[in-house]
Amino acid sequence: MLRDVFKSIGGFESFGLISMIIFVVFFALLILHTFSLKRKDVEDFSRMPLDDFSKESDEIQDI
Amino acid sequence: MENQTFYYDNKIVKNFAYATLFWGVIGMVVGLLLALQFIWPALTFGIPYTTFGRIRPIHTNAVIFAFVGNGMFTGIYYSLQRLCKARMFNDLLSKINFWGWQLIIVFAALSFAGGMTTGKEYAELEWPIDLLVAVIWLVFGANMIGTIIKRRTQHIYVAIWFYIATFVTITVLHVVNSLAIPVNLFKSYPIYAGVQDALVQWWYGHNAVAFFLTTPFLGLMYYYLPKAANRPIYSYRLSIVHFWALIFLYIWAGPHHLLYSALPGWAQSLGVVFSVMLIAPSWGGMVNGLLTLRGAWDRVREDPVLKFMVVAVTAYGMSTFEGPMMSTKTVNAISHFTDWTVGHAHIGALGWNGFLTFAVLYYLIPRMFQTQLYSRKIANLHFWIGTLGIIFYAVPLYWGAITQASMWKEFTADGFLKYPNFLETVTQLKPMYAARAIGGGLYIVGIVLGIYNLILTIRAGKFVPEEAASAPALVRAEGKRGSGEGMHRWLERRPVQFMLVALVAILIGGLIEIVPLYLVKTNIPTIASVKPYTPLELQGRDIYVREGCYTCHSQQVRPFRSETERYGEYAKAGEYVYDHPFQWGSKRNGPDLSREGVVSGRQYKPNSWHYNHMLNPQRLNEQSIMPVYKWLITDDLDISTTAKKIRVMQFLGVPYPQGYDKIANDDLMIQARGIADDLKSQGIQVEPTKEIIAMIAYLQRLGKDVHAAGMPTAAVTTK
Numbered sequence A: 001m002l003r004d005v006f007k008s009i010g011g012f013e014s015f016g017l018i019s020m021i022i023f024v025v026f027f028a029l030l031i032l033h034t035f036s037l038k039r040k041d042v043e044d045f046s047r048m049p050l051d052d053f054s055k056e057s058d059e060i061q062d063i
Numbered sequence B: 001m002e003n004q005t006f007y008y009d010n011k012i013v014k015n016f017a018y019a020t021l022f023w024g025v026i027g028m029v030v031g032l033l034l035a036l037q038f039i040w041p042a043l044t045f046g047i048p049y050t051t052f053g054r055i056r057p058i059h060t061n062a063v064i065f066a067f068v069g070n071g072m073f074t075g076i077y078y079s080l081q082r083l084c085k086a087r088m089f090n091d092l093l094s095k096i097n098f099w100g101w102q103l104i105i106v107f108a109a110l111s112f113a114g115g116m117t118t119g120k121e122y123a124e125l126e127w128p129i130d131l132l133v134a135v136i137w138l139v140f141g142a143n144m145i146g147t148i149i150k151r152r153t154q155h156i157y158v159a160i161w162f163y164i165a166t167f168v169t170i171t172v173l174h175v176v177n178s179l180a181i182p183v184n185l186f187k188s189y190p191i192y193a194g195v196q197d198a199l200v201q202w203w204y205g206h207n208a209v210a211f212f213l214t215t216p217f218l219g220l221m222y223y224y225l226p227k228a229a230n231r232p233i234y235s236y237r238l239s240i241v242h243f244w245a246l247i248f249l250y251i252w253a254g255p256h257h258l259l260y261s262a263l264p265g266w267a268q269s270l271g272v273v274f275s276v277m278l279i280a281p282s283w284g285g286m287v288n289g290l291l292t293l294r295g296a297w298d299r300v301r302e303d304p305v306l307k308f309m310v311v312a313v314t315a316y317g318m319s320t321f322e323g324p325m326m327s328t329k330t331v332n333a334i335s336h337f338t339d340w341t342v343g344h345a346h347i348g349a350l351g352w353n354g355f356l357t358f359a360v361l362y363y364l365i366p367r368m369f370q371t372q373l374y375s376r377k378i379a380n381l382h383f384w385i386g387t388l389g390i391i392f393y394a395v396p397l398y399w400g401a402i403t404q405a406s407m408w409k410e411f412t413a414d415g416f417l418k419y420p421n422f423l424e425t426v427t428q429l430k431p432m433y434a435a436r437a438i439g440g441g442l443y444i445v446g447i448v449l450g451i452y453n454l455i456l457t458i459r460a461g462k463f464v465p466e467e468a469a470s471a472p473a474l475v476r477a478e479g480k481r482g483s484g485e486g487m488h489r490w491l492e493r494r495p496v497q498f499m500l501v502a503l504v505a506i507l508i509g510g511l512i513e514i515v516p517l518y519l520v521k522t523n524i525p526t527i528a529s530v531k532p533y534t535p536l537e538l539q540g541r542d543i544y545v546r547e548g549c550y551t552c553h554s555q556q557v558r559p560f561r562s563e564t565e566r567y568g569e570y571a572k573a574g575e576y577v578y579d580h581p582f583q584w585g586s587k588r589n590g591p592d593l594s595r596e597g598v599v600s601g602r603q604y605k606p607n608s609w610h611y612n613h614m615l616n617p618q619r620l621n622e623q624s625i626m627p628v629y630k631w632l633i634t635d636d637l638d639i640s641t642t643a644k645k646i647r648v649m650q651f652l653g654v655p656y657p658q659g660y661d662k663i664a665n666d667d668l669m670i671q672a673r674g675i676a677d678d679l680k681s682q683g684i685q686v687e688p689t690k691e692i693i694a695m696i697a698y699l700q701r702l703g704k705d706v707h708a709a710g711m712p713t714a715a716v717t718t719k
Helices: A002-008 A013-036 A039-046 B009-035 B052-084 B089-112 B128-150 B158-178 B195-228 B236-250 B253-256 B266-278 B278-292 B297-303 B304-327 B329-335 B340-370 B376-409 B422-427 B430-460 B487-491 B494-521 B535-546 B559-564 B607-615 B638-652 B660-681 B691-701 B704-708
Strands: B003-009 B182-186 B186-192 B468-471
Touching: A013 B266, A013 B494, A039 B009, A039 B236, B003 B009, B003 B052, B009 B052, B009 B089, B009 B340, B009 B430, B052 B089, B052 B128, B052 B158, B052 B195, B052 B340, B089 B128, B128 B158, B128 B182, B128 B494, B158 B195, B158 B236, B158 B494, B182 B638, B186 B468, B186 B638, B195 B236, B195 B253, B195 B278, B195 B304, B195 B329, B195 B340, B236 B278, B236 B430, B236 B494, B236 B535, B253 B340, B266 B278, B266 B304, B278 B304, B297 B304, B297 B535, B304 B329, B304 B340, B304 B376, B329 B376, B340 B376, B340 B430, B376 B422, B376 B430, B376 B559, B487 B494, B494 B607, B535 B660, B535 B691, B607 B660, B607 B691, B638 B660, B660 B691
Parallel strands: none
Antiparallel strands: B003 B468, B182 B186
C-alpha cells in the first residue's frame, strides 16, 4: 500500500513541496503555542536552572 | 507541603569528568599523529596498527564518542539531577552506563587498530560492539527517563527536552544504520548496498553530528550558561521554537553529504533545502545563548567559564552558518572531498564541543570539590592557547581546500587539465598541513594546562560524593489535560509522551527520504553489465575496507568535466548495487579510485605498479603521502571465510549461482594464479595466496563494469 502511495503522488518533485507544507504547518502551530504561553509561566520556566540552589555547591561562587 | 531531603550523586559525575579528560587527551594525540602523517608518512611506522586508515577511525570515534560522549554524560548527569530536583533514578544503571561506555571505547580502539571495521564513517564498529552500544545507550535512556519521572518539579525544563531528543534519535539512527548480517564475530556486511547504503549512512552520519554533538550540548548550554551568568535564559519562547524546529529539520539534511553523487536528484534537493532552512533554528539557539549574557558581558572578561562558553556558542553559530553554505550545490562543488570539510568539522568539535565541555568542567569540578578553581590565570591561558589552536587548525585547511579544489578544476588554454597528476595537488598543501598540525598541537597544550589546573583544584578541595538538597514533593497532576492547559503544556510535564512526539518529529524526514529509495525501483536504474564481485575481488574489497582506504580515496566521480577528464565516466546509481558497504568516501587525500581498473582509462596502472606502490609508495614518488602496506605482501589471504561471505551476499540478494559458495575458492585460486603469473612476468615473485593479490584483483575490477556498458563519457556540467 505504501508503495502505491509513494507512486501515486505525482513525481518526486512533490516530495519537496509536501515536506515544506508539513514544516510550515508544524512551525505555525509552534509559534501559536509559544504566543499562547502566559508571561509569568515563561519567566518561571526560564529561571529553573537558577532555582536548583544547593548550599554546598552554590556557595562556590565565581571562580 | 512536605519538604523532602535527598542527595545528588556526584560520584558518577566525577567519574565521567575524569573519563572525559583522559579520552580527550588520547583522542587528540592520535589526531595529532594523523596530522603529522600528512607531512611525514613514515610516522605510520610501517605496521598495520598505526597506519592512517586504521587510526583515523580511532581518532574520530575517540573524540566524538569518548571525549565528547563522556563530556555529555558528565554535563547531563549533573544538570539532570538538579533540574529534576532528584537523584538519578538508579545508581546501578549509572554505574553500568559509565563502565559499559568505557568498555565500548576500549573495544572500539582495539578493534579499529586490528582492522575490524564496517567501513562506514563514524559507524565503523562491528556488530558485537554495536549491540553493546545499543544496550548501554538504552541503560542511559532508562536511567534518564526514570529520573525525569520521579522528579520534584512540575515542568520539564527545555535542557531536558534536548536530552530526550538526543536519546530517542540516537537510538533510531544507531539501530537503523547498523543493521548487518554477520559473517563471523569480527566481520559483517550491511543489509543496504550502494546508493541506499550511502543515504542511510549519511542520514546517520549527519544526524550523529546533530543529535550527539549538537542537541545534548544545546541542552548543556541551556543549563550551564544561565548558571554561570546567573541570568535566566533570554527567551524561553525562542527555546521552544528553536527546539522543535531544530529536531524536525535536522533529520532531513543528510543528503547534502551526497551532492553530485549517484543519489537521485530529488533527495539531494531535499537535503539542500532543509540544510539552508536549518540556519534559522540553529541561530535561534546561538542568539538565545549569547543574549542570555546581556547585562553580564563585563563578567566574560573575568570569568573563564563564560569565556569558554562565549567562544563555544560563537563557534556553533559559525559552523551552523558554514554547514548550510557548504550544502548549497555551488559551494559544495568546491568544498566537497577537500579539507574544507575537515576544517568545518573541527570548528564544531574543537570550538563548540571542546570549549563547552571545558566550560562545564571548570564550572562543576570546583563545586563538587568545594573549592575555588586553582588558577584563573592558567584557565585564561588555556582559553587563549585553545582559541589560537582552533584558528591555526582551521584557517590553513580552508586555504588548502580552495587551493586544491582550484587545482583539480584548472584547465590549460588548450583544454587539458593543468594538474593532471593528483599528487601535484597534494604536495602543494604540505605547508598547510604543517600549520594544521601546529594548531592541533596548540589545542592539546591548552588541554594539558586545563587538566593540570583541574588536578590542582581537585587536590585543594574535598569531594562531596553525596550532595544534600531538599525540595517539596511533586504533587502529581492528572494524566489528562487540565482545563485551559494547551497540548504542549501538557506534553511538557509528560516525559514518555514527549519522547513519543519527538520520535514522530524526527521520523517524518527520515521516512520521506529513505522509504521511496527502497520502494520505487526507478530511483536506482540497473546496469546489465554490472556483475557481482568474483570471490578474490570480494576478499580484496574486504581488505580495502579493513585498511580504511575510504578515509583517503573516494569511489565516486562527480559529473564535472574536471572529474571526468581526470578519472573517467561519472558515477551511476546502478554500478554500486552489489557494494555492501558502499565505499564512496568523503575526502580525497588521494585520487578517486572508482575507474582504477579501466584498462583504457587515465587512472589505469598495471599489477606490478600496484604491488610496488603498496610495498613502498615513496619509491615510486618520493612526494607521495600514501602509507606503506607491506604486510599485504607477506600476509596470507584467509580463504576460509570465502564460502560464508558468498552465502551472506546471496542472502542479501547478490545473484551468485546456487551452490557457488562450495566452489568459490576454486575460482578464487584460478584468478589469483593469473595475477601472480602476471607479476612474475614483471620480475615480481609472490605467491597467489597473499593478500596483495586479492587487493590488486579488487582495484583492477573498479570501473570495468560501467566501461563495459559502453556509456558515453559526457559531463553534465562544465564545472
